[in-house]
Amino acid sequence: MSFIGNYAGSRGGALAVAANGGGIGSPEITHSLFTANQTGGAGSALAFRADQDMGVSGQFHPRIAHSTFDGNTAPGGGAVFAEAIPSQANGSVEVAYSTLVGNTSNPAFGSIFHGTVTATFSHSILWGDGVTDRLIWAGGGPLGPLAGNVVQGGCTMVSGACDAATIETADPQPGPLQDNRGPTWTRVPTGASALRKFTCGPGLTDQRGAARPTGGDACDTGAVQTMDAAPAVPPRVSTTGNEVGQITVGWDAPPGAVDYEVVDVTGGAPVPVCRTAGRECVLPGLGAGETRHLEVRVFNEHGASAPVAVSGTSASASGPAQPAAVPTLSPWALALLVLGVFALQRFSNKRKQL
Numbered sequence: 001m002s003f004i005g006n007y008a009g010s011r012g013g014a015l016a017v018a019a020n021g022g023g024i025g026s027p028e029i030t031h032s033l034f035t036a037n038q039t040g041g042a043g044s045a046l047a048f049r050a051d052q053d054m055g056v057s058g059q060f061h062p063r064i065a066h067s068t069f070d071g072n073t074a075p076g077g078g079a080v081f082a083e084a085i086p087s088q089a090n091g092s093v094e095v096a097y098s099t100l101v102g103n104t105s106n107p108a109f110g111s112i113f114h115g116t117v118t119a120t121f122s123h124s125i126l127w128g129d130g131v132t133d134r135l136i137w138a139g140g141g142p143l144g145p146l147a148g149n150v151v152q153g154g155c156t157m158v159s160g161a162c163d164a165a166t167i168e169t170a171d172p173q174p175g176p177l178q179d180n181r182g183p184t185w186t187r188v189p190t191g192a193s194a195l196r197k198f199t200c201g202p203g204l205t206d207q208r209g210a211a212r213p214t215g216g217d218a219c220d221t222g223a224v225q226t227m228d229a230a231p232a233v234p235p236r237v238s239t240t241g242n243e244v245g246q247i248t249v250g251w252d253a254p255p256g257a258v259d260y261e262v263v264d265v266t267g268g269a270p271v272p273v274c275r276t277a278g279r280e281c282v283l284p285g286l287g288a289g290e291t292r293h294l295e296v297r298v299f300n301e302h303g304a305s306a307p308v309a310v311s312g313t314s315a316s317a318s319g320p321a322q323p324a325a326v327p328t329l330s331p332w333a334l335a336l337l338v339l340g341v342f343a344l345q346r347f348s349n350k351r352k353q354l
Contacts, residue, residue, distance in 0.1 A: 012047030013037035021053030025060040033184040042077020050084040079103040091117035099223040120144035125222040181258040182208025209277040231256035231298040239312030247312035250280040258300040289316040
């Protein structure tokens, strides 16, 4: 999901979450882009706040993962603002596998301000944010270990507990915000070797939906898992047969895949059918027994695989023959018919008596 060019007068340029009087505001925000959002107060992209109502405190514990914050602007309070009143026990914010680049706050807190709440960062990039003071401002709340994160300026840009020996400070050289495949725009770091530092668990995907590798130190810090080369062709491409009015083409994912394009080449010139990060594509609107010739390509930030040709044919009929409808009578019509038969029978009996 993309949040682009939104504005709020007070807090949360793109999204604000308030939890009061026992309320809980704990969204999980993943695989998203926040860019060019603004606010007149704090939290140019996101703002979380918990307060008391009638002596009962609200709380929030959001998790932000596999997302990019780029070019968001606030007078004070960073791209992400989180504050709980009166107790830090009411709030926490977690940022994981994310990239915060080029956000502006004047004079401080370019990336995140977490006042009186616990903030935790893991495997994230905080770089190039336009501030004169800190990228991370604790504001009285605990700050979790920053080991494994890439922070421009290291501990000098952090307000709170910070172990300089564990923070990565090598420039990740974030590329421009652009279409690097996938459903949302991203920044692909060109200094990727400085980011490949840890082991991913199974089933993780980057912001684009691309699978992160498991085993060894092959997983990248930040929102994007960089690929080493253009992807290979899918190990399997096939179509499902005998579908009424459509053809479905499916495939297995090869290494390095981000998304896929399917084109129809039946008429010679390619006609786009779909672009998807999924594993299948449906070509609808076909007549009975219609054959189409398709090509499937795999893409990542380095380019495309060779095309894989596949053909499919829709069902030859619109479906099994349906039995003829049996005429039915409404209850009123049936009652009139019975009365008519009864009256006719009485008339016939009287004539016999005569």
